[in-house]
Amino acid sequence: MNENSRPFKPFEPLVERIKKDGICLDGGILKVDSFINHQIDPTFLQSMSIEFVRRFANKEINKILTIEASGIAPAILVGFLLNVPVVFAKKKKPSTMGNMLTTEVFSFTKNKAYTVCCSKDFLHKGDKVLFVDDFLANGNAAKGIIDLVEQAGAELAGMGFIIEKSFQHGGEKLREMGLQVESLAIIDSLDNCEIKFKEAEV
Ligand code: 5GP
Numbered sequence: 260m261n262e263n264s265r266p267f268k269p270f271e272p273l274v275e276r277i278k279k280d281g282i283c284l285d286g287g288i289l290k291v292d293s294f295i296n297h298q299i300d301p302t303f304l305q306s307m308s309i310e311f312v313r314r315f316a317n318k319e320i321n322k323i324l325t326i327e328a329s330g331i332a333p334a335i336l337v338g339f340l341l342n343v344p345v346v347f348a349k350k351k352k353p354s355t356m357g358n359m360l361t362t363e364v365f366s367f368t369k370n371k372a373y374t375v376c377c378s379k380d381f382l383h384k385g386d387k388v389l390f391v392d393d394f395l396a397n398g399n400a401a402k403g404i405i406d407l408v409e410q411a412g413a414e415l416a417g418m419g420f421i422i423e424k425s426f427q428h429g430g431e432k433l434r435e436m437g438l439q440v441e442s443l444a445i446i447d448s449l450d451n452c453e454i455k456f457k458e459a460e461v
Contacts, residue, residue, distance in 0.1 A: 263417070263439035266460035270310045270443035273421065274456055276303065277444060283452040287396075287424065288368065295393055295421060299332050307443055308336035311391065311419045314441040318416040320389045322346060324382065324408070326364075326375060326400055330392040333421060337391050348377045348407060360410045364403035367396050367427070375403050377411075384412035395420040395442060398429025405436075422446065425457060 282290040294300040311333075323345040325334035331347050338345035350373055352359060361376040382388070390404050401418055408415045415438065423430045423442035426449070433440045445457035 261437060263437060264434060267445060267457060268459045269445065269456065270307060273307060273444045277422070277454065281454060283449050283454060287426065287449050289422065289424070289446065289449060289454070291422070296329050304333055304336050307421060308333060308340055310443060311337050311441065312340045315389055315417050315419065315439070318389070318439065319387050320416050322382070322386045322388050324348065324388045324390050324404060325392055326350070326404065333393060334391040337389070337419070346377060346381045348375045348404065350375055352376050360407050362403045362406040365399045367399065375407070377407050379411065382407065382411040382413055386411065386413035387416045388413050389416050390418045393421050395423040395429045396427040398432050401429060401433055417441065424449070
């Protein structure tokens, strides 16, 4: 344990919501389209954002960073609560934008690599960044973000995920790097399409 690691505690309303509305697909994918990824429940997202703010209260944060598209909604709510700007890294380099930081990310759900970019105008030295995303699986998106933050000379204050799938080990790798990683629910297994949640640690 270091200053960035604390015993895991699930955000119980999320566990209950996943039990009620989550759909398990083949290949270790959880579908939460009815409240996060397609239809969005803003009141519920707000309650999760309050939990993120509580968990990162120990950190100084002046910017929220996410990746389009599914991270944007939770990131905006956290940014709103902290009254800081929200930047989303883009998955396609806009032709109108020079002055970019870029990195490669392998997508587990789409099974291909893509370029993620962010304007140097919105991520720079001295920024204290909280990354917020919907899912943490293998940690590829997170690693891309770490690369962008390093290129910018900014500082990563922490990483917050709504749902972490521990069986894909991204969280393990990020925590080994000494980062504060907060996941509101951790799923240990989706084998046989049965959702097994990680219990609270004492
Ligand atoms: P990673 O880069 O950690 O391997 O995967 C994280 C990204 O893949 C997330 O931003 C999310 O969009 C997507 N993802 C990974 N696993 C799942 C899943 O089980 N369900 C959904 N809906 N998206 C996922």
